[in-house]
Amino acid sequence: MKTLVVANQKGGVGKTSTLVHLAFDFLERGLKVVVIDLDTQANASYTLQSFRSNLVASELFAAVPSSAWPQTATDFTDPNTQRMTLIGSDIGLANLEKKMSLAEAGANFREAIKTVEGQGFDVCLIDTAPSLGVTMAAALLAADYVLSPIELEAYSIQGIKQMVTTIAHLRKANHKLKFLGMVPSKVDARNPRHARHLEELERAYPQLMIPTGVGLRSSIADALASRVPVWKIRKTAARKATQEIRALAAHVFEKMEMTQ
Numbered sequence: 001m002k003t004l005v006v007a008n009q010k011g012g013v014g015k016t017s018t019l020v021h022l023a024f025d026f027l028e029r030g031l032k033v034v035v036i037d038l039d040t041q042a043n044a045s046y047t048l049q050s051f052r053s054n055l056v057a058s059e060l061f062a063a064v065p066s067s068a069w070p071q072t073a074t075d076f077t078d079p080n081t082q083r084m085t086l087i088g089s090d091i092g093l094a095n096l097e098k099k100m101s102l103a104e105a106g107a108n109f110r111e112a113i114k115t116v117e118g119q120g121f122d123v124c125l126i127d128t129a130p131s132l133g134v135t136m137a138a139a140l141l142a143a144d145y146v147l148s149p150i151e152l153e154a155y156s157i158q159g160i161k162q163m164v165t166t167i168a169h170l171r172k173a174n175h176k177l178k179f180l181g182m183v184p185s186k187v188d189a190r191n192p193r194h195a196r197h198l199e200e201l202e203r204a205y206p207q208l209m210i211p212t213g214v215g216l217r218s219s220i221a222d223a224l225a226s227r228v229p230v231w232k233i234r235k236t237a238a239r240k241a242t243q244e245i246r247a248l249a250a251h252v253f254e255k256m257e258m259t260q
């Protein structure tokens, strides 16, 4: 099982939208997908509601010996459907941010991921909250890959350095973690400020800018609200969004060295 975290401490930059679409795309490629929602806003849990299991995300941080896990875990793959399972966000995550050290949360979460892996999933996709908290750091300590959607606005760019530093720092403790890069999201091609910021970023982070960005497309918001991927939205405007998201998913799939 390969694990990807979608992270950026800046809010509203397209993390959940990216995560949900990667999940749908990978599912359609025939992979067995598990999604973990570590954000108490529960946006991914809302869109992927029909895949919800009875396991909630804060349980993954509990210090349960891994031998005790399968009892909970046997139920968390829905037998009817699907190769996709959601471990949804719950309010327990908020307490954990206050109470748990990173050492403890990181160790427990890493163990839990191993147990999840034992359930036969091909890929684990983790959504995170917009903050540099314990849960985000724990996810990065357990993951193989991290992807950071970004907006081409000043406040978003201002935070990038911190995100890059955080990832570099956690890579010292998790050597297998690969930074797949930053995905420009909600890009308005007609906005000269966006074009300028994109140029600046490509100059500053030539290795880290993912070439397949996603435009500012209202059909993406429609899709998330309707709990479907954008390619299920029957509007002409959804076509362009679909092309962009599919290209991004193909890029990520390749970089993760996934096989169908």
Ligand SMILES: Nc1ncnc2c1ncn2[C@@H]1O[C@H](COP(=O)(O)OP(=O)(O)OP(=O)(O)O)[C@@H](O)[C@H]1O
Pocket: 010, 011, 012, 013, 014, 015, 016, 017, 018, 039, 041, 043, 128, 129, 130, 185, 186, 187, 214, 215, 216, 217, 218, 220, 221, 222, 224
């Ligand atoms: N490419 C896009 N074009 C237009 N709107 C988008 C696009 N991507 C996401 N959105 C909308 O922008 C808002 C923020 O997106 P999203 O929830 O994916 O960001 P986020 O980084 O997960 O936010 P948070 O940090 O709050 O979790 C949502 O309302 C979503 O529907």
Ligand SMILES: [Mg+2]
Pocket: 015, 016, 017, 039, 043, 044, 127, 128
């Ligand atoms: Mg989100």
